[in-house]
Amino acid sequence: MDQILQGDERLDYLLAEDLRIIQSPSVFSFSLDAVLLAKFAYVPIRSGKIVDLCTGNGAIPLFLSARTNARIIGIELQERLADMAKRSVTYNRLEHQIDILQNNVIRIADVIGYEKYDTITCNPPYFPAIEASEKNIREHVAIARHEIHLTLEQAVRSASELAKQGGKVAFVHRPGRLLDIVTAMRANRLEPKRIRFVYPKEGKEANTLLIEGIKDGKPDLKVLPPLYVYRADGEYTEEVRQMLYGEEN
Template structure:
């Protein structure tokens, strides 16, 4: 379906679809696209087939789509506040025939799942409000800065909906690691796994992946770094080829 088709359907201008393979497609726009971090978060969270899952700050639905394609959990609530992103999320789920994805147009600060969840994922805004350069688009600013949603909000929302022992998986920038850990613990979610992501072996981490368990006992496993590039200058490491499904 093209942007013109979407206009005719009454969904507004500027939408298009990008194929994810295996019959899955994600609806993208200038304001709401996706990056490598979405693939990494979906892979890191690895829901089970019987799991009830929620993806907070779902945007155009990319993380929910990847979890559906790769792991086939029983249901995935995909919660998004912004109108345009929510429309893209609905279109993504419909175009992909991903009926287990349940789009939710809501503010995560007030939302609670109808059933206890096994897993909550979130790719939240990375930048603290009133820091850094803000985009002219309010939609992009909300997606990148904590104007409408903070790490504390995410952890509290997860606490409300997770079953005891349920997992929260978050990706963020390395400089926010202390904020993620402190907020998890403040909400009774014990950090259990940490993995850093580096472009190559000589570079500093540019992303962190953190898993916590509601009511878990103190013990965190630090996993080996994930490298984007291969050892001999290849664009992708073997692990990234597997994550991207490049053969």
């Protein structure tokens, strides 16, 4: 245990997948958005190749490993987060399936290959770059949340460069960026095919957007039923409980 953890890191359970993940309250912990994207994205079940961009501490590759036997590559710019992800992969004995690369998402296809992958997932930074004085004091979190090193358009372009023709690319973002993400997808040969809005609870505005496109696909967008995170009593809805814990009420 001492060798696998560093500093204030802890091992958290991914209950639905029966896996563990290394997290740090001062450096990085994954959010519900990672869970939502991992459950939303299409993945080939038996074989194939998947890339997760902006992988952070490796949550999405770990989630996806429970759904598929495909090879998964996680790309993370920050060395500390990539190292956490690598150690989580090792702890769960998933080295045969998951590779974590510490590298820039921009032009990552130069490194791992163009148009070779069945599925690309991406949980990119949501917020525009801002002055240093206004950023979250934790640099790791600021880089993960703000477009300091990666813009939305750059993330979409890189995803398209990786996806093979007919491959699927899925993003999680904020509803306020819907037109930006659709515009960027279409400019990069990714035709939006499925979209789902996530709401904190019924009666509230959507605060999360899930969208999936197909490389060189034909126009035919399906808007899926809304996903509500909490019930009126503040407890998770049945669908979200299933995602997080693998159980239903």
